[in-house]
Amino acid sequence: MPEKIKILYVDDEQNNLIGFKASFRIDYAIFIANNTTEAKKILEQHPDIRIIFCDQRMPDKTGVEFFEEIRLDHPHPIRILLTGYTDIESVIDAINRGNIYRYVKKPWGNEDIRAAIEESNKFYLANSMLAIKNTELQKAYTELDKFAYSVSHDIRGPLSGILGAIRVVKHLDTIEDMKEMLFLMENSVKKLDTFILSVHDYYNIQRGDLKISEIDLNTIAADLGDMYSMYTNAKNVSFSATVNQNEGFRSDEISVKLVLNNLLSNAFKYQRKDSPNKSVSLEMEVDKGIATFYVKDNGIGIDDKYRSEIFNLFFRATSQEAGSGFGLYNVKDALLKLNGNIEVNSVVGEGTIFKVTIPSK
DSSP states (O other), X not given: OOOOOEEEEEOSOHHHHHHHHHHHTTTSEEEEESSHHHHHHHHHHOTTOOEEEEESOOSSSOHHHHHHHHTTTOOSSEEEEEESOOOHHHHHHHHHHHOOSXXXXXXXXXXXHHHXXXXXXXXXXXXHHHHHHHHHHHHHHHHHHHHHHHHHHHHHHHHHHHHHHHHHHTXXXXXXXXXXXXXXXXXXXXXXXXXXXXXXXXXXXHHOOOOEEEOOHHHHHHHHXXXXXXXXXXXXXXXXXXXXXXXXXXXXXXXXXXXXXXXXXXXXXXXXXXXXXXXXXXXXXXXXXEEEEEEEEOSSOOOGGGTTTTTSTTOOSOSSSOOOSOHHHHHHHHXXXXXXXXXXXXXXTTEEEEEEEEEOO
């Protein structure tokens, strides 16, 4: 059963208050106040009130003055003025100062009030949806600004490195010196490729629809093991993957892989360079319709002061390795679509554990 529309009626005449509540309490949640001070208290206690009816002629202040006062603290309720005075100046004053949606002449009829409530509620819902869309639009503009800056910075950086190396190579005579420049150029190309792949993941998440299918976690573990074999061999990082799946798991395989790949990439990337025993592990299990993933490393860890920011777009907590600032943002966004959750536990200098839970579809 839908929740009743909450309405506040303000009038200094007690008979009007009693009559209003008696007439409409079955269909609506009615709150009444015989002065503006009491009305403000009710608004503080019930911020979800949608419609306010207020008599123009009140002993402490006019209805217009009351509506003008509450506009800043309570901008969302639809305001309706009740008046037995029909002079045009009062109506104009109500519209200009109190931001009145409409006015109803006294004595009012039940049908007039019901019509006013229904129209006002539609207007309230339309405004609420518009506010949500405006918030989403502002968020999109903010992310677009960050994106434009990041693209210009993260693409131009590697390109500048390549151009610089080319200029140096032109004046080199020995093969060894040229190889060193080629190595620098290779690193710049890798950074650029990583950034482009991150951008690709970002837009796939934003625009893509989920494709739900049965997922074999053993297959994913094998694929990830092959993918990160280069790290285990070239950078001396041990990697282990364990799977405990005794029941089916349905989800979007691409999104699940994206989450695990980003977490593992960071785990390998942010190792302590002086550690002789670098390690990364992935544990996966499915139990009672929930898939749980643990990505653990004994790397540099994450400082507590950055814990609340690491999932923000373009945020980078360290400059030890080049990053796009997309990775954990993409993880959080993908999990949002999967109705999943992520927790992080980290100690600087000891390592990090990410726990991801995803319900089966």
